[in-house]
Amino acid sequence: MTRLRPFSDRRRGLFISIDGPSGAGKSTIVAHLSQLLVADGEHVHTTAEPSNAILGKIARDLTETITGPALACLYAADRYHHLETEIQPRLDAGDIVLCDRYVPSALVMQRFDGVDPVFLWGLNSLADRPDLAVVLEGSPEVIAARLAERGAHNRFQLTPSSSHAEAHFYRQACDRLIQAGYDVLRIDVGTGNPHEVALKIRSRLREFFAIPDDQPPKNDAW
Template sequence: MTIQPSSDRKHGLFVSVDGPGGAGKTTIVRHLAQMLVAQGEHVCVTAEPSTGLIGALASQLTETVTGNALACLYAADRYHHVETEIRPHLKSGHIVISDRYIASGLVVQRFDGVDPVFLWQLNEEVERPDLTVILEADPHVIAERLSERGPHNRFQLAPDSSHVEVRYYRDATNALVDAGFDVLRVDCSSRPPEQSAAVIRDRLKTLLMPDEVLT
């Protein structure tokens, strides 16, 4: 989804939003995009798996392919996603918001027992976001939300999947911080999605300021 109001931005900004299933990623991303458009920004909202050929294949095979093979397929989609969609929109001055990105790549295949070191190596050359947002929530809250909506994939079928996923995201967040990523943690346990989006928007304001204003 690409929305293009009037703006004279010459350099894009890349924001990724990740977090456990049930944290409200898609709703928060939608609110964030609307807020940024209201500010006059060019916004491109995208997601992973991507809508490209590799992403479509990854989505199709998620329920049947496991382990390293699926991890490699998702990583291939991520690199292709960057090359064919994210970078072109950044070059045209868009703020690109990706619903799932590298943090999810460090988490999801761990449910299949894939080594976190291997997952990091698969993803270490991918484009770094200007801001990596990690949505956090109490695992009991997430489990209740998943119970109400139903699981979206096989990784959410285990009774304790929410607790495990929260722990995996904590590990991924620590790895990204240690690697120098600009990470923003947003607690979504009780905060309405529009308020979570506002927290991200406010953080982005500092990245959108001209250098001369910051100095």
């Protein structure tokens, strides 16, 4: 038999990033996952990128007018500041941090501006690796239909066939992240509703801490 090692036995919290094409339902899935984990008795902090700090607000405001490497650098600056001022303190406090968009998105969105993926990786390679990087996937036609129903939030989503391009870019990004040692969980959002997708992510998290009953938790493993 195995039992779930309580999250409270860790010195450090868990950092979970959730990325995927526009219209895949990231924010809704983050909300469902947060509710599930809170119901389990966990301390959960949800956040997103661009962040709500000054650099994130500037990035959002300038997304429509700044392009290429300049915008990629601005997003990266916000990411490193976000890690230092919000994510790391929450992890140090033992919280589970759920981040809506992170490095996987950084390797995708600026490619619509023609930015070299090698440059994008170098720009983001020093960002803390999440404990689990969830990447949502789905049929480009389904994602495009959801995006059309929801409406575009920025200029990248107005690009013709953007859903097909995003799907291709995310496949390449996943390959690069796995090569770099990221633990990537790819989930097809077409196979379940947001709650069911959140359950799959929670199940993966619980697998991380399933240990034999006769072995006590090892705090120094973190």
